Amino acid sequence: MALTKLCALLSVVLVLSSSTSVQGLVHYPPANTSITDLTAVLNGHGAPGIYNTSHTPDDEYGIYNWCNMPHVRKTEYKVPSKEYSLKYLEVIQRHRKRTPYASNTFFKEDITWDCTDEGPYHYAKDKSKFKTTPIYWQAETGTQNPFEYTVGPGFVNSTCQFPDITSEGLEDSKQHGQDFRGVYGDLLQFLPLSWEKNKYQFRVTNNVITTQTLSGFAAGIYPDVDEYFAYIQSDSYDSLEPALSCSLAETVVGTYQGPNTTWSSHLDLTSALSARFRNVSGIEPNDTAGWNTSWDHPYDNLSAKQCHSKPLPCSVNDTSICIGQEDANEIYRLGNWEYAYRWRGAENSTLYSTLIMGPWFKELQGHFKNHLANANQIKYYHNFAHDESISAVLGVLQIDEPVWPGMGSEIVFELWENTSNKTNHIRVLWRGQPLKTSTPLGTIDMLPLDTFLSYLNETIADDLVGLCASG
Template sequence: MHYLYSVPVVFSLAAVVSSSNITVDLSWHAPPSTNISNLQSVINGTGVYNFVFNSSTTPAGLPYSTYNWCNMPHVRCTEYPKVDQSYKLQYVHVIHRHHKRTPYASNTFPKESYAWECSDEGLYYNANTFTGANANSSALTYWSVFTSPSNPLAPQGFNGTCQFPQLTAGGLDDSHQHGKDIFGVYHGLLGFLPAKYDSRKMQFRVTNNVITSQVASNLIPGMFPSLEDKNIPLMIQPASIDSLEPAYSCSSASSLYSSYGVGSSNANWTAHLNASSGLAHALDAISGVSSSNTGWHQSWDHYFDNLSARLCHSKPLPCNSTTGTCVTQAQANEVFRLGEYEYNFLYRSAGPQTLEYARRSYGIWVAELANHLRAVQNGTDSVIYRHDVAHDGSISRLLALLQIQEMVWPGMGSEIVFELYSKHNEWFVRILWGGQVLKSSSPTLGKVVDMVPLQNLLAYFDGLVGRSASLVPGLCNQS
């Protein structure tokens, strides 16, 4: 069984004619069937499709484009697909997921069998005044986690010197290299970015989750080494309306998601949970997580994050200190297959509701992108490069809107790049995913999103979310 569509669809997106007289197909188009979306292959398979889950470095012999959960492929010189020189690059917008980190505290076991140390890095928190008679420079203060011998309470989950979550030293190194690789392409290879940082030409943006700022603080000097210890603004929206994370409230999107996704009783969703219940019982016995803890058993998110974070940092799989039973690699592999299946289902293969959910919950960011592209075309924006550091939920919604052909769980550092080109007064967009041209199921975007006329992409975005996201408030307020 591949795709099931018994969820009632109460919305309809069809081909429309935009204000610019471009016929645009706004309907959902099914992705091709793969082993990732085949439940029998997920439950009965072995391995994880040659995906990498145990190192930031993809093993020799595998192409750089290989899915690597710990450090996903991104643009870099050796693999970058150059375009014909008759096209002129005018604007680049990068959005990528943060790099590897510790698990979230909510994804740790009630009692972990070993500590997780982060004494090889410092999380800096300081603030400076810019002006005023009493303006002073601040100290470079950082958090140093400790457990007091006078505190009788043991922390839940991992002991040690980390915050959960925080970017690890390895994740910070990956962030720095990511910046070097991007600069190597857009300055070294293409001569597009200037050699020195120019705040009039480039902007960096983060979410209200501090881990994205931790990434940016290492990515930026990877691009511009002279910016180490320099003051660089990070654009950020108020937490209640942040479109990048996204954090804005959209009740109809939440209701739609709960009708077919995590926490729902829909048979299409619960089929994989029922089929993997034996694995859940086995892991519960090792982890100490109660079988009645619904949060851990409505999806495979918690076990996936816990196990993958360990392997990405060369830590052993967990054991139960009482019974001596340990999680096996085969069990971890099944967890990873189930997680990939879930994201494929939630954001593509569940049907038209995946596109509808994405346009409601990520429509504002898409409208912001569309307005940036328009402004560059109209010559009203001096910014030529924007870089947003976000989350897996950001990337997955955007991939759903772009109707990617093969949906996966966006791993650490997953990257989407929008490149805007001009040629003889005409404008075109190319979209890169993992450093290569993105493949879409949408006929409007083309099977390969390579030099799509800008007006087509804008008409597609406008049709889904409206100019300046004008449709989103109304969609979000629908009952």
């Protein structure tokens, strides 16, 4: 096993040494925090934030809320000095809170989850002849189809899709849109008017939960508009989800998430917690579906329930055996540590992040270039994505205090012009405030655009297709 790891690491080193396009990449370790310090995670107490409500008290706004992450709002927004004028705005955010993925549900859950009358909607639009009838899906169970009973029922007799943005998630998304309009519309007078559709653009992934999130957000930002089109790339090369084929990325992550690594050690150190979780969930010790290789599946299962005010699970075989809140809190701490380690803590994590979201950054750079060249009229571009999308973007920028991006996590790229000397500057907002990085860039707050672009050019390979294939 050690030899396999050494060979994989050597492969990464050889690729880097043979490619001049990534020689400027430097990994700057993140700050030592209660999230990134594994000892603190294992010996800690409590959850690393809010997990049981979308509401964050105003006097605490900005703290970590997994159910509804902080975003730009007028109350906390810092308007730059008067010599700066906002020219272009691009956002990438995670979808809103949802039911868990089917792969993250137990074979049989001890509670129900009902989505009656919630959708999701799936219907076609006729271009000119008539208005079609909206159709929404409801899961059918208890059928005579014998194959239905070869898989676990999960939430028994549920009408939900897994995953599916819930009504509460849509309400959070609408409020997000209203808050966003409050800053960039009401406060800064920058947003295009709703009918100026040549000046703004939305983009989603092939996973329908991003489109569902956009439907709520759009109702908040432009409540007078009935419908939009959203850009979507083919699922064979979607840079936003991301759904790219990159063998080198798999090689790189394997060097620090394989056997005999810090990753495998943290799983060994939490074996007692894992055993308690299996006693309730019914997951087998020899499971090969991802339950035993990280805390991702347990985290998603428990947090989705608690964000929707549902109880922590008990065993369907013995209802006296349940997941306690302290065990859930430890799982939440471990999940945050895993994301921080995967995308920022490990030495090769910056390279990994560039391989995952490098193509999207090249698109972002193209949007900046097009705007400055007056190639089109787009001034506001909004991407609806996923936690790994957000994690990789923060990984490329080398956020100083990484976390697992919660529901609705938002990164805002603001392009400003200094009207006195006609220079361009970039500000990046995370959780509503300028992003602090571990790099020499420091906090990205009115950073010269050329400096920011130089960092990206030095960090992200020129030939990503060729580099990915080299692994």
